[in-house]
Amino acid sequence: RPGCTHVNVADYERRAKVVLPKGEFDYFAGGANDMVTLRENRAAYRRLRLRPRVLRDVSSVDTTRTVLGERMAHPIGISPTAEHRAAHDDGELATARAAAGTCSMMVVSSSATTALEDVATAGGPNMQRWFQLSLSSRKNRTVLAGLVRRAIAAGYTALVVTVDRPVLGRREADLRNCYELAPRLAEGRVVSATGARIGRRPDGTMDLGQASDARPEAGKSLNWDDVHWLRTICGDMKIVVKSVMTREAAEEALAHGVDAVWVSNHGGRQLDTVPATIEILPEVVQAVRGRCEIFVDGGIRRGTDVLKALALGASAVFIGRPVIWGLAHSGEHGVTDVINLLNEELVQAMRLMGCKKLGDIERSMVAHQSSYHA
Numbered sequence: 001r002p003g004c005t006h007v008n009v010a011d012y013e014r015r016a017k018v019v020l021p022k023g024e025f026d027y028f029a030g031g032a033n034d035m036v037t038l039r040e041n042r043a044a045y046r047r048l049r050l051r052p053r054v055l056r057d058v059s060s061v062d063t064t065r066t067v068l069g070e071r072m073a074h075p076i077g078i079s080p081t082a083e084h085r086a087a088h089d090d091g092e093l094a095t096a097r098a099a100a101g102t103c104s105m106m107v108v109s110s111s112a113t114t115a116l117e118d119v120a121t122a123g124g125p126n127m128q129r130w131f132q133l134s135l136s137s138r139k140n141r142t143v144l145a146g147l148v149r150r151a152i153a154a155g156y157t158a159l160v161v162t163v164d165r166p167v168l169g170r171r172e173a174d175l176r177n178c179y180e181l182a183p184r185l186a187e188g189r190v191v192s193a194t195g196a197r198i199g200r201r202p203d204g205t206m207d208l209g210q211a212s213d214a215r216p217e218a219g220k221s222l223n224w225d226d227v228h229w230l231r232t233i234c235g236d237m238k239i240v241v242k243s244v245m246t247r248e249a250a251e252e253a254l255a256h257g258v259d260a261v262w263v264s265n266h267g268g269r270q271l272d273t274v275p276a277t278i279e280i281l282p283e284v285v286q287a288v289r290g291r292c293e294i295f296v297d298g299g300i301r302r303g304t305d306v307l308k309a310l311a312l313g314a315s316a317v318f319i320g321r322p323v324i325w326g327l328a329h330s331g332e333h334g335v336t337d338v339i340n341l342l343n344e345e346l347v348q349a350m351r352l353m354g355c356k357k358l359g360d361i362e363r364s365m366v367a368h369q370s371s372y373h374a
Ligand code: FNR
Pocket: 027, 028, 029, 041, 079, 080, 081, 082, 109, 110, 111, 112, 132, 162, 242, 264, 265, 266, 267, 268, 269, 297, 298, 299, 300, 318, 319, 320, 321, 322
């Protein structure tokens, strides 16, 4: 990348901070309460050290992997994040085009600012796509069933069920900034996610009515039975439970017949002071004992982070904010660049580690820094 001003993900984040209004940047970047978990997601990767193998022929490197039965060109997918149109006018359409162009799995958020059908069309028939549902909002089963039907019709192959959001985390920067999604985008978001009707009050302001999940009582009634129920209506779609942060939750997810668990703490935006995801991954791997696939997200900003997560047992990793920073930089082009960057870093890290293919990445290649101190 000679002459390039953006050579890593942090460069894109710095750029996003310059181009986005403060309210938007803080919304995307921030975490809950003291943001302990947000910082730990990054810091924990730095505490892991790599143990390379040497003198292996790494002239060609293969990053392909089969994930939930689908062949992926590489193991880096796009986490579901809300409101892409607050980062760039093209919003989720740009993300979808970048996902298609880089052969990346895109997980579309149920708080997207674009209808799930339009995202699918923008990505084209070859874009690998899953749809994220929150068992959190006040959406009742009728609304959820409607979303699932639409996702099936639009070619989504898995449902990612987010379980760590019975209520919204307390993000203090948003409170200070009085952050609210711009009304023109809020309308798109609610319609896309719920198909709900939006009323206008007599004074012309919007009434998000039933569809608003900002209400404090949002979704407290949904529970594990709803995961089981989703299975009965989702046809051939796989079910992934996202935001598993303990062995107990992993066991429960397996007991409800899920196809994969996703270790996530919502990028540190929900319950503060839960551990970093990369610290929880080994516990979940141990509990799952090969019975389903395991994904992880949170704090992945380097190819070496991807490699560490794969070494510790993830089949694939996902990135949230880096995609937003790419969008803020230059829409589709920026997202493409960020994903390509991470993939180039992964290939570089694999070569330096003596790994020709993802299957060569072993548990013993990662050690905690404390094991090097007497
Ligand atoms: C999220 N995340 C998220 N998760 C989800 O299941 N549904 C959603 O709508 C959202 N929305 C959302 C918005 C924003 C702005 C962020 C930053 C995150 C969580 C997301 O899927 C993922 O778990 C984290 O973003 C991963 O951490 P990193 O890569 O951002 O550090």
